[in-house]
Amino acid sequence: MASDSSDDDVPLARTNGHASAPRISKADDRAMDKSMSKARPGPTGVSIRNGPVRSDDAMDMDSPAKGAPKRKPRSSLGQSVYYKDDSDSDEGAPMAKRQKARHQKVESDSDNEPIAKKKQNGKLPPSIKDTNLGDLSDDDDEPLGTKLAQKKASIEKAAAKEARAARASDAKAKKATSKKAIKEESDDEPLAKPKKRQSNGSAALAKKANGVKKASTKKEPESDSDAPIxxxxxxxxxxxxxxxxxxxxxxxxxxxxxxxxxxxxxxxxxxxxxxxxxxxxxxxxxxxxxxxxxxxxPPYERLPKSVKLYYDGKPVELEEEVEEVATFFGSMLHSTQNVENPTFQKNFFNDFKDVLKKTGGAKDRAGNKIEIKDFDKDFPKLDFTKIYEHYKTIGDAKKARPAAEKKAxxxxxxxxxxxxxxxxxxxxxxxxxxxxxxxxxxxxxxxxxxxxxxxxxxxxxxxxxxxxxxxxxxxxxxxxxxxxxxxxxxxxxxxxxxxxxxxxxxxxxxxxxxxxxxxxADFKKFEKARELKKHIDRIRADYTKELRSEIMADRQRATAMYLIDEFALRAGNEKDTDNEAETVGCCSLKFEHVTLEDPDKVIFDFLGKDSIRFYNEFKVDRQVFKNLKMFKKAPKEEGDDIFDRLTTTQLNKHLSSYMTGLTAKVFRTYNASWTMSSLLQELKIDQNIPVAEKIKLYNDCNRKVAILCNHKRTVGAGHEAQMEKLGDRIKGMKYQKWRTKMMILDVDSKQKKRKGAEYFELDSDLDEEWILQHQQFLVEELRTKITKKFEKDNEKREADGEKPFPEKELAERLKAAKELEAKYKKENKTKKVEAEGKGPTVEKLEGQAEKLDERIRNLELQSADREGNKEVALGTSKINYIDPRLTVVFAAKAKVPIEKFFSKTLRDKFKWAIESVGDDESWEF
The missing domain is CATH 2.170.11.10 (DNA Topoisomerase I, domain 2)
Structure with missing residues (x-):
């Protein structure tokens, strides 16, 4: 691909701060080579660590001053997930507003989740080495980073081969179509008629190739069509x-x-x-x-006269508009991560004072004006406690209402x-x-x-x-x-x-x-990514060549393309930082966002999309490392742009020269979908294995995609508790399985000799102390269940106008829990378990034990899956970046219901993929 920049005087993309020279002389190149360490570079293409840089571990080789403070990370706020179109299309917005409107969309499961939490018990997030990666995590002498890099390199090599084959196939088809048109024209047949026949024939072929019927084999227009036929x-x-x-x-x-x-x-x-x-x-x-x-x-409902905002210990009278603003803060006192945030407090108090001023201020009960000056978090002059208690009482009352009332x-x-x-x-x-x-x-x-x-x-x-x-x-x-x-x-x-x-x-x-x-819109997004696979080898070859370009603009563009392609960085857009959060992407990175460590480690630390901190360390190509060092070369300093001769617009214009409508964001979709396609094709599915194991095979592939495409997340605060709870469930089933086997001996004691003593042994991870605790848990669980059922029965009787059951009825029902407790005590003493159920036989009990075994295996697979997913955002890949038709095809091949992969919401969202591909196992990305 010819360079877009041929002039030495390429204009600066942004003119603030210190500028890079328009050209790079050979002398400067050689000098930079000499300044770089001769240390052997490591594998490129993967993140090697998640977590903040420690001052004793990392040093920015080009930093103008050491000890500069880092931006403090904050945890992301928990939010509901909305399945939105990830195309970020501006279409449909007023023309003057479209660029502005881009920044409002929120991704359901952002892959720029905060990587490090400074307040998380002072611990670093887990290393990528701790992630469960199936066949990639075997214990041997080869580092995991090297394995992942090799895996990614092999996938990219296959992509280049596929691209060449696709272009050759397109050229052959185009040539054949051209010859046919010439022949038909020479036969004096009207041109319109054969064109129509060709279109209809192509539609059938298109359905087989793409899973969706098309009107012709011509390349689709690039604008997002929402129109019906x-x-x-x-x-x-x-x-x-x-x-x-x-x-x-x-x-x-x-x-x-x-x-x-x-x-x-x-x-x-x-x-x-x-x-x-x-x-x-x-x-x-x-x-x-x-x-x-x-x-x-609904309109605002005023507080009761007894509920007031207090200032300096005294209740204040407020106009309706300012009282409503006060309730916004007062009703969320439980959300400490917000109300205790100094920025949150400051912004609220400024707006609160503005509304106060507009409405005439606050007054005491006598009508005297009260000047509210301070928020004062240490000893709250503004006291919202009564407001919070009021709304909490209302909320609790709503929750406690009978089910019939809620339903009505x-x-x-x-x-x-x-x-x-x-x-x-x-x-x-x-x-x-x-x-x-x-x-x-x-x-x-x-x-x-x-x-x-x-x-x-x-x-x-x-x-x-x-x-x-x-x-x-x-x-x-x-x-x-x-x-x-x-x-x-x-x-x-x-x-x-x-x-x-x-x-x-x-x-x-x-x-x-x-x-x-x-x-x-979804279909077009994935079809655009499918089209990119025909050009990816040329794009990668060109930007690899331009990494050594003498023209600074070309070298910066090639380096940005490498980072976007290899590490799934967003391109980034310029923002009005006075009015918006200072979030950046690849093209808008500044000096302080990039730290370099010889020989090839690059550390990124910046606020990404939705103000989520992006922190990651990557091993990069040696030339890329050299270029970044050059882009940070003095006199550049904090506040200066890394890519000062590149904008997102210029980058996308260059990309569109390869393929109509190609932008930087298409790489994220392509890389995720192509990688998933490659991994799924490598799977050898044994139809005899349980469905749960097939699902885990799919999730393992999805996990590798998420890691290779850098879709990370912070380990959830409740992860350990959830895993412990799941572990207890598994142990509980193992105990239940052991009791079932012991019942077999109660029915027929000769089975011990036939099956062997090992069959009836207790699992090694179940000890006597745990069994006693578990038995007590089962007794308490039964008591709770009986009590709730009793209360629900009484609610129903009252609703039907009947007299509720007396308390002695509850006491009678609770006898079942006492009987269970007595049974466990007897079993612990005698080491024997009496057979339960109607007409217990050895065959029935063996069947029950086998079912429990299967449930245990499924739960253990779930446990392994959850542990592997604790730091990887699978949803981001599956919902936004992996072509859903890949999942549909895998489900068909593996004979697994699609419901196991897509929730009801996703089945509705991807109905086009499910029904267009159907059971066609030959569809390929």
């Missing part, structure tokens, strides 16, 4: 249009929809977009669109929300992801976000823009309000949009993850 829209549009003309109330179409569904199945017919030909103009996302707007949070409340809420949960998209009923406007509260953010604690203001209808079809009835805003705007942009996929006040990001109401729009 023309034929489907044409059939559905008249009906939708007719309804739009007659509908007078926004919620009416939902009601009519349910009525029609009762009369026939046509409206519920599934839209199988993956079986449909591609629409020519995929910039048009919809032809008709109807929806009922958004759900606003949910049914009422569902009835109100039902009209907003679906829209009509080209006449089809499509589920909306989340139609709710975010409620007001305090912004929490992730990692070290500088705006944590800032007040998120209540969103009013006057801030919301509605996107809807021209002929559709506009949903009515809440009484007394109006929408900011109503537009009819059929190139956008969002239904409503507003701007939040904290970061200025735009929030959107979109379709659900299982919708055709989102499914097509």
């Amino acid at each position: 023309a034929t489907k829209a044409k059939r559905a549009a008249p009906a939708a249009k007719g309804k739009a003309a007659t509908a007078k109330k926004p919620a009416k179409f939902v009601k009519e929809e349910s009525k029609e569904n009762g009369e026939g199945e046509e409206d519920e017919e599934e839209f199988r977009w993956w079986d449909a030909p591609k629409k020519e103009d995929d910039s048009i996302k919809w032809t008709t669109l109807e929806h009922n707007g958004v759900i606003f949070p 409340e949910k049914a009422a809420r569902d009835l109100v929300e039902a009209p907003f949960l679906f829209c009509k998209w080209d006449g089809r009923k499509e589920k909306i992801g989340n139609p709710r406007v975010e409620p007001p509260g305090l912004f929490r953010g992730r990692g070290e976000h500088p705006k944590t604690g800032t007040v998120k203001k209540r969103v009013l209808p006057e801030q919301v823009t509605i996107n809807i079809g021209k002929d559709a009835p506009v949903p009515a805003p809440p009484k007394g309000h109006k929408w900011k705007a109503v537009q009819h942009d059929n190139k956008a996929t969002w239904l409503a949009m507003w701007q939040e006040n904290v970061n200025g990001n735009y929030k959107y109401i979109m379709l659900a993850a299982n919708s055709a729009v989102k499914g097509q």
Whole structure:
């Protein structure tokens, strides 16, 4: 690939700080070579350690001053997982806002999870060497780092071979198609007709190759098409249009929809977009669109007069608006990681004082003005305790309500929300992801976000823009309000949009993850990655060559491409650091984010996406190490850019010269999917092994992908407790298995001679002390179960208007626990176990023992899986980066139900992959 930069005077990407020279002279190159250590480099391509740099272990060879403080890491906040489209597409957002909107999306399971927690008992996170990697973790003399590097190198070598073969195949097919067209034209046959026949034939071939039917073998346009097929829209549009003309109330179409569904199945017919030909103009996302707007949070309810905020020990009177802000903080006193965070406190208090000033300030009960000056965390002048207790009492009361009351409340809420949960998209009923406007509260953010604690203001209808079809009835805003705007942009996929006040990001109401729009976006993302496999060898060869380029811009670009390809770094975008968190990616790395250790170790320490600390140590190619040292060469210092002659835009423009629409983020998807494909193909599946073992084989491959692609996470705080609990379950089943075998001797004592004494021995990890504790646990567990059942029975009787059972009934039921306790005492004394159940026989008891054995094996596999996953984010790879069709094909080959790999949510999200591939075991990435 020819260099994009041929001029010596390549302009600087960013002009702040000290700049790199435009060219690198041979003298400078030789001088840098001499300055580098002659130590032997280690294996490249893998992380060698997770955890903060210790001052006595690491030293930045180019650091201008030692002892410079590192950014303090913070643990990420626990958040719900949302399965969002990972394409980060700006399509559908207003043009002026699209770049801004990029930063609002949150990945469900970010692979830039915080790698180190400074407050985690002062311990470093586990080394990669402790990770369970199946066949890669055998104990021998070869270091694990070397094995992983060799594995990755072999996969990349296979990728290069595949790329050459794919390009040769494409060239051959193109040549054959060209010859056929010339022949048909020479026969004076109209050109349109054979083209149509070729298209239809290609569709069948495309389905076999890709798992999805296509209209032709031509390369797909690169824009993300959310549009339904023309034929489907044409059939559905008249009906939708007719309804739009007659509908007078926004919620009416939902009601009519349910009525029609009762009369026939046509409206519920599934839209199988993956079986449909591609629409020519995929910039048009919809032809008709109807929806009922958004759900606003309920209005604020004022505190009782007895519940007050206290300042300096005295209750204060507040206006409604400022009282609501006070409740935001007061209601979350239990969340100590937030309310005890100095940044959180500072931002909240600043906003609180602003609202106080706006509303006229605080007063005492006599009406005298109180000036609130200090937050004072050590001796809280602002005391939110009464507010917290009020909301806790309400929460506890809600939890304690009878199940029937909770169910009735949910049914009422569902009835109100039902009209907003679906829209009509080209006449089809499509589920909306989340139609709710975010409620007001305090912004929490992730990692070290500088705006944590800032007040998120209540969103009013006057801030919301509605996107809807021209002929559709506009949903009515809440009484007394109006929408900011109503537009009819059929190139956008969002239904409503507003701007939040904290970061200025735009929030959107979109379709659900299982919708055709989102499914097509996922499909395009993975197809883009599949196309990259045809060009990956040329790209890697070119950037490897340009690592030695004399032009600084080319050398910086090649080095960035190496880091993005090898270590799954995000490209990074420039930000307005005055208004946003100072997060960076590869292209925006600064001097202080990179530490170098001879001969080839590079340590990255920066805030990545969502303000999550990215800390990792890598062994890199020797030339890459040399380049990074050069990019940090004096007079550069802290605050200066490493890649000062490169931007993400320039990098992506260069990548698009290899392949239309190729950007840096495609490498993450390609590397994960290609690696997973290679590992799964190496598996030799024995159909006779249990399903649990097949699942573990898949998870082992997924784990290797996560490590090779750098999808790490911090070990969860509750991991050890969970593993201990699982270990107790396994030991409990082993004890149950031993008791079952002892029952065999009670039925037939001669079995000891037939089966041998070893068969009836107690497992080595079960000792007498543990057995006594376990027996007591089983007795207490039975007591708890009986008591809960008694309470539930009484609740039901009261609900039915019957008299509850007396306490003596509970005492009678609890006798079962006493009998069990007595039975265990007898068994411990006599060393014999009486056979249980109706008509126990040796055969029945042997069958029970075998079932327990199988359950024990499955639990032990789960335990090994969990231990291996403790520092690896499997979900990140499986949900966002591994082509779901690979999982579908493996499930078909291994004869494992897809439910074992994909939850209900993921099965809905990846329905296109499951149904397009089906049982076709020949599909390949």
